[in-house]
Amino acid sequence: MSLFWRIFLLNAAVLTVAVNLLLFGPVTVSTPVLFTEAVILTAGLAAMLLANAVLLRIGLAPLQRLTRAMATIDLLQPGPRPAVTGHAGIADLIRTFNAMLDRLEAERATSTARALSAQEGERRRIAQELHDEVGQTLTAVILELKRVADRTPEPLRGELHQVQETTRDSLDEIRRIARRLRPGVLEELGLVSALRALTTEISQHSGVVVRQHFDSDLTGLDEEAELVVYRVAQEALTNTARHADARRLDIALRRAPGGVELRVRDDGRGLGQAAEGAGIRGMRERALLVGANLTVGASPGGGTEVRLRLPIANGSN
Structure with a gap:
């Protein structure tokens, strides 16, 4: 009826x-x-x-x-469906x-996968051009500055050496940006090594004390899942360094019942009442691609905690 x-x-x-x-x-x-x-x-x-x-x-x-x-429905945070009554x-x-x-x-998962795939491809292209074109040009400029400085009288030699050091610093920054755009260490040495390199870089540039806890046995993650873990960790660490005013940060990647869990926790000022920005929504989109569960909230000791849980078939402790 x-x-x-x-x-x-x-x-x-x-x-x-x-x-x-x-x-x-x-x-x-x-x-x-x-x-x-x-x-x-x-x-x-x-x-x-x-x-x-x-x-x-x-x-x-x-x-x-x-x-x-x-x-209340949110496609980035799927929940239980309304009961058919x-x-x-x-x-x-x-x-x-x-x-x-x-x-x-x-449909959203399909379109997001295509967009993120195109984004990763564009990142690789830009990183390659930075390394091959800009990097080689700056290297040539450094060598030419050294040659000119060696033949320049003393009053100007010091200034040329200063320009040479500034150019070398710029070259190092470009290489750092290229590594962030295309994590070659992830492809060559694996996820744990890539996370160690990422945390070391963040610690050096931000002054945040980083404590690492990585399990050695993380088999079961495919390339797509490893890239999702890396990008989520990268976004969480970047947000902490830029916005959290934190002094200490803990990052852990461990086996969990049924899968693998990434946890990034800081002692900063926390999220407060601020709405989720593009960075957090981007992390949620990546998590949905591999069927992972992402939670972003207050840390037990103050600050912010990002937790990503990825299911793995036949996963165990």
Whole structure:
């Protein structure tokens, strides 16, 4: 029975009872209306409205639950689907909504995978050009400055040496940017070595004291999962260095029941009431690609904690 007919029949039943009471019951209406008759009719109307409200509340309760689910749903944080309850049209509506969510999440995952794949490809291209083109040009400039400085009188030699050191610092910075864009150590030496290099670099440039805890046995992660772990750790460490005003940071990558868990925890000022920015949403998108669960919240000792859990088939401690 459709929602329209259910509401219609509920109201028709209430009105039918009222008419029958007037026709066949002791209730009558005089002209002019007597006080007792007015009291009886008012009480009857109140009873009809109350019964109608209760019946409609019960019948439309599944729609209210669906409305709350629609208002709070977030494709980046999938949750349980609304239970398919109610009759006829309401159950069909909830079922259709759940199917729409499944389709939207699948389409978003596909489009996100394509976008991130293109992004990684562009990062590799830019890193390669920085290394091959800009890096080689600056290296040539450093060598030429050294040659000119060796043939320059003493008053200018010191200035040329200073320019040479500035150029060398710029070359080191470009190489650092290229490594962040394309983590070659991840491809060559593996995830743990790449994370060690990343934390060392962050510690040197930010002054944050970093403590590392990495399990040696992390088999079961494919290349895509390792890249997701690396990029999430990179974003978390960068956010800590830039925005957290932290003095200490703990990063751990360990075996967990059923998978692997990455945890980045700092003692900074925390997230407060700030809304999630593009960096955190980017981490959530990457986590969804490999079926991982990402949580970002307050650290037990103050500051911020980022926790990424990746499931692995037949994973164990």
